Amino acid sequence: MSRLDQIFVLTGHWLAGWAPAALRPLASAVLAIACIMAVFATCFALTTLAERKLLGRMQNRFGPNRVGPCGLFQPVADGVKMLIKEDIVPFSADKTLHFLAPIVLTVPIWLAFAVLPFGRNMTAIDLDGGILFFFAIGSASELAVFMAGWSSQNKYSVVGAMRAIAQMISYEVPLVLSTVPVLMLAGSLSLNDIVAAQGTYAFGWLARWNVFTPWGLAGLFLFLIAATAESNRSPFDLPEGESEIIAGYLTEYSGFKYALFFLGEYVGLFAGAGLGVTLFLGGWHAPVKGLEWAPSWLWFGVKFAALIFLFIWARATLPRLRLDQLLNFAWRFMVPLSLVNLLVAAAWYWTGAWPFGGAAPIRWVLCAGLFIFPYHWLGRALRGPLPPPRKYSYAE
């Protein structure tokens, strides 16, 4: 069991062992980078295919099924297409920024994976402030998006970039706030510690994942919504709203630069999903006692895939928001709710010390109620008063 669980760690050590002693840390770092990039680039290819397949099926279509068996080689065809397309740079574009933007977007997003624990002992860098690093790095994508929009010298690009900035900054706040309860209750900023805090079992069988608490469940959904908005995915894909502004800040990009943006977007989504798994879904821990025989990285992968599926599912279902709806939703609903969630987490923490029997259900009801009432009333307030019944002057 432990051999299989540690197979990547042991292989890594074995491979790094070939290097001279002085170069060993460097070798293992390079190995980790290569593995992360290989795995998540493959994930990217598979996700684009799975997304198109699932979107199709959810809309009663086939999805891509021409290239290879069941369309399995579609990502290869897409990649080849992207590579051999002409790379057009607009005449009046700011050439340097136009060139740099996809790189500035992609590089930090890959860096974010450095602190994610993919399995037992499988964290590339165990930073004490891992989650701070994650968010600090993640916010660099805003800069890249604006670089792309500004340098293109295109109105649609600038409009898309402005929308993206407004959206990303607005949703950064609930994204970070929704993770604060986890940090509070784990008492650490290190993602490894957060995972370790979720590793014990309640009632002797159910894992103590944060998602199995009222604040954790609410926090997971707040986090997922904010992560969707952060990665500019439908229903928050205003920056790229095809029907309104062509492709937003991507309008003037083609060929491999466009592919890089695409990659950055998906890898950003993966980073978000990975963080969601780590913070709320117990990282690489098994859900119930007795399932620990499966390797830890497999558990991470399963949860990760489940979250990705959730993102795809939401994309297939929900229509795009309007900009004012989007910003109102962030500032008047998501931010207050994530603050309320802090209170709920605090209440959960204090009631955890209740000594009497039967405290658990009371605790649950209390904390759930603390969240649901603000949820209901904030939603009401967001919707505003219903408009008066429409009067028709001429029609009868």
Add this chain to the structure above:
Amino acid sequence: MNGAGIIKGMIETARNLAGSYHDKERLTTVQYPEETLPPVENARTIPFLVYDGGDAAAGLRCTACTICEKECPPQCIYIVKDMAKKPDYLGKMQLHPKVFDIDIAVCMSCGICVEVCPFDAIKMDQVFELSTDDRFGGLLWGIKQLAKPNEYFQKLHRTEASEIDARREQDRRKTQAAAAAKAAVPAPAANLPPPANKGAAA
């Protein structure tokens, strides 16, 4: 409750996802090269020339009157008359085309040639897989490619073809009757209207 609509929508898409795998009725896509929809009678793509009988050269209805050539808006028809006359279905001597070319790259499928033809000789086809790697010769169709039997026309546009066949049969009967009457009583010439006018009325 807030979000109830979202959950409802998510359930709907989940049902589509599961349903599209076991219920083929849900998938409305026609996977074109492998499967095609049955042809519709009113579908029209490019013109073709109708001929009667088994031989295209002998039975071509076209009399090379060049009305279609003159009327064609993008001028994609090119006709060279063959001065040797041949009898038509009424036994009347008519010219016929030596060359009848349609540049199907230029044809805009308006069907005006069909409307103006007094001989029911040119009709609209339903072929649509016309792509070729030779954009000049491959898209310039001559009599060989354009001539198609009346049975083919019957198959495509059953209603119209049956109507035309019935009328032509009637004309032939009338002509035969007139000829018989003329043979019997030579005095009053049969003042039948020429069949061409009848064709134009259609």
